[in-house]
Amino acid sequence: MGEVITVGIADLKVSGDPEAEIVTYALGSCIGVALWDEEARVGGILHFMLPDSKMNREKARTTPALFADTGLPLLFREAYHLGAEKSRIVVRLVGGANILNDNSLFNIGERNHRAATHILTGNSVRILAESVGGNESLSMRLHVGSGAVSVVTGAGESRAL
Amino acid sequence: MIDLEHILERIHEIPPMPDVVLKVLELAEDEECSAKDLVEVIKLDQGITLRVLRLCNSAHYGLPRQVHSLQDALVFLGNSTLVNFILTSYVTDHLQAANAGYGLAAGDLWRHAVAVALASDIIGQHHSRRKDTGLLFTAGLLHDMGKIILNDYLLAELHRIDEHLSATGCSFIEAERAVIGHTHAEIGGHLADHWNLPQVLVNAILHHHEPLQAEEHTQEVAVIHLANILCLSLGYGLGRDGLRHHFEPEALKLLGLTENDLLALAADLHSSFEKAVALIRLAH
Ligand SMILES: [Fe+2]
Ligand SMILES: [Fe+2]
Numbered sequence: 001m002g003e004v005i006t007v008g009i010a011d012l013k014v015s016g017d018p019e020a021e022i023v024t025y026a027l028g029s030c031i032g033v034a035l036w037d038e039e040a041r042v043g044g045i046l047h048f049m050l051p052d053s054k055m056n057r058e059k060a061r062t063t064p065a066l067f068a069d070t071g072l073p074l075l076f077r078e079a080y081h082l083g084a085e086k087s088r089i090v091v092r093l094v095g096g097a098n099i100l101n102d103n104s105l106f107n108i109g110e111r112n113h114r115a116a117t118h119i120l121t122g123n124s125v126r127i128l129a130e131s132v133g134g135n136e137s138l139s140m141r142l143h144v145g146s147g148a149v150s151v152v153t154g155a156g157e158s159r160a161l
Numbered sequence: 162m163i164d165l166e167h168i169l170e171r172i173h174e175i176p177p178m179p180d181v182v183l184k185v186l187e188l189a190e191d192e193e194c195s196a197k198d199l200v201e202v203i204k205l206d207q208g209i210t211l212r213v214l215r216l217c218n219s220a221h222y223g224l225p226r227q228v229h230s231l232q233d234a235l236v237f238l239g240n241s242t243l244v245n246f247i248l249t250s251y252v253t254d255h256l257q258a259a260n261a262g263y264g265l266a267a268g269d270l271w272r273h274a275v276a277v278a279l280a281s282d283i284i285g286q287h288h289s290r291r292k293d294t295g296l297l298f299t300a301g302l303l304h305d306m307g308k309i310i311l312n313d314y315l316l317a318e319l320h321r322i323d324e325h326l327s328a329t330g331c332s333f334i335e336a337e338r339a340v341i342g343h344t345h346a347e348i349g350g351h352l353a354d355h356w357n358l359p360q361v362l363v364n365a366i367l368h369h370h371e372p373l374q375a376e377e378h379t380q381e382v383a384v385i386h387l388a389n390i391l392c393l394s395l396g397y398g399l400g401r402d403g404l405r406h407h408f409e410p411e412a413l414k415l416l417g418l419t420e421n422d423l424l425a426l427a428a429d430l431h432s433s434f435e436k437a438v439a440l441i442r443l444a445h
Contacts (some may be wrong), residue, residue, distance in 0.1 A: 010431050028396030049395055056428035066428050098407045099390055106408045106420055108394050124279055137399040154264055154403050
């Protein structure tokens with residue numbers, strides 16, 4: 001068993017230790033972005049909260065991982081430091097759940113998902129798989145060595161993504 | 162369906178709210194309340210006094226000299242920080258345990274309560290531009306207390322709750338009502354009554370999922386509703402219910418806020434939460 005690295009809300013962690021596992025809990029409407037480079041054996045998770053740093057510029061400076069548009073570049077940069085290369089990186093997205101609504105108001109989850117997809121595809125990053133939407137709160141784990149990602153439901157059931 | 166009398170009996174087994182805490186709450190509501198009044202009340206409780214002093218003298222504040230008296234502590238922390246700290250210390254004991262019926266691990270309900278308390282405070286400040294936001298923090302802190310009472314009942318009916326949820330796609334609160342006959346909001350309201358809490362707290366707790374049902378204190382109820390929705394969305398102490406709750410857009414209108422205002426406050430909430438949790442840990 002390798003080290004377990006926990007990523008908090010509005011936080012990101014990367015690792016080049018093939019034994020390590022990176023986990024993040026209770027994503028709610030936040031999105032967990034798991035990054036992996038097979039050749040470099042580098043993995044990382046970003047747990048961002050909001051789609052756009054324009055919402056609160058001051059906080060974007062102090063806590064860039066709060067927002068999709070400031071958190072994602074930072075996640076990639078940290079992975080590059082460990083030897084990852086953009087052309088080899090694949091990502092998986094988990095979370096982005098929404099509150100029940102009949103009027104599609106307060107759909108942060110949806111907006112977060114749109115923002116992440118827009119930024120990633122705009123930069124030609126491959127989104128390998130995703131488990132996004134619904135109204136259940138998910139957690140996720142990434143095994144750095146194998147790149148395996150599992151999604152854990154609120155009821156504790158785990159499935160591979 | 163569970164008989165309300167049966168649940169009320171369990172509520173009555175819960176010890177009453179200590180006088181000191183009730184008195185502090187009363188003073189917090191009173192805008193004229195002076196630091197001296199607060200000191201007079203707090204000093205009656207040794208445990209609380211000790212925690213307050215320990216907080217001030219913690220490395221976190223790095224004060225050049227020790228704070229020995231409540232008077233100095235109050236000057237240093239300010240009235241509202243002190244009041245919020247006292248209430249949080251008190252309810253922390255009630256909220257720490259796991260509530261398996263709600264899928265909440267140990268500490269989850271506490272994290273959720275503290276996040277909603279801070280969010281309520283932040284929304285209140287933004288809305289009214291007052292520094293003193295009265296009892297909003299407390300209301301946020303207590304809003305889900307009903308869960309600690311309903312937990313056992315829920316645990317016995319998990320299967321039927323899940324069935325009801327997947328068959329109807331309703332909200333969790335509607336499933337509680339359909340299967341148990343009562344909601345954690347309603348039961349929380351009874352607990353607030355049992356504790357002789359001010360009516361504004363009873364209403365905020367009772368209507369936090371269905372804010373349009375409130376006949377008075379509608380603004381306070383709206384604040385707690387929004388704070389709860391926001392914290393659930395952001396994943397602060399989520400349980401089995403996940404995000405299966407209704408958002409009432411009228412609550413935003415009532416406070417003259419937009420959805421984006423609320424999201425901008427979410428970023429502030431994140432840093433307040435980290436700070437608050439560190440402070441509470443220090444003093445415990
Ligand atoms: Fe609730
Ligand atoms: Fe809640």
